[in-house]
Amino acid sequence: MNLFKFPMHLRYYLTKPWRFFRELYYSFKYAWQRATKGYSYYDSMDMDDFLLHVIPGMLRDIANGDAYPAVEPFDTYEKWENYCNSLADVFESLQEENWSEGRNEWQDKFDAAFATLHPPLHPNITTTIEYVPTEEANKICKMYFEREKELAAERQKLIEDTFMELGRHLTKFWI
Numbered sequence: 001m002n003l004f005k006f007p008m009h010l011r012y013y014l015t016k017p018w019r020f021f022r023e024l025y026y027s028f029k030y031a032w033q034r035a036t037k038g039y040s041y042y043d044s045m046d047m048d049d050f051l052l053h054v055i056p057g058m059l060r061d062i063a064n065g066d067a068y069p070a071v072e073p074f075d076t077y078e079k080w081e082n083y084c085n086s087l088a089d090v091f092e093s094l095q096e097e098n099w100s101e102g103r104n105e106w107q108d109k110f111d112a113a114f115a116t117l118h119p120p121l122h123p124n125i126t127t128t129i130e131y132v133p134t135e136e137a138n139k140i141c142k143m144y145f146e147r148e149k150e151l152a153a154e155r156q157k158l159i160e161d162t163f164m165e166l167g168r169h170l171t172k173f174w175i
Contacts, residue, residue: 048159052095055166059088069172083169090162099155110144113137 013020030040043050063084074080092098104110113136 056088056091059084104147106144106147109140113140
């Protein structure tokens with residue numbers, strides 16, 4: 001987990017240095033909270049993202065441990081290790097940066113349509129994207145956002161199912 005989370009680019013902080021120091025203050029504050037409480041207020045504001053990044057590492061540590069619960073359905077160490085690693089893989093795949101990549105088939109058309117609807121502000125900036133007629137661009141944008149809504153609902157359902165699966169065997173994670 002990254003200690004310093006600066007949401008803006010360097011150029012932004014060069015023009016507004018007080019914002020850099022404010023972000024630096026909050027980074028240390030949240031690091032102190034993580035060290036003393038185990039989590040920070042920043043983590044609790046976006047808890048699902050925090051858990052999706054923390055749980056896979058915990059599961060892999062448990063899978064690589066020396067013990068396993070000798071109860072059904074984990075009769076052998078290999079079954080336990082496979083279960084923990086497969087659950088960690090699911091959690092990693094549900095992270096936002098891993099989930100959205102390449103799932104929306106309208107992405108390329110949306111990029112072209114967006115460039116049509118919102119051309120570059122500076123006249124010297126050139127783009128290699130072909131421009132699309134406006135009414136078709138609006139239709140493509142609508143289809144893109146509908147697909148994004150479907151993907152978000154699908155991701156949410158998978159997150160809920162994965163946490164339910166983790167909860168079914170939660171008492172077995174005693175190692």
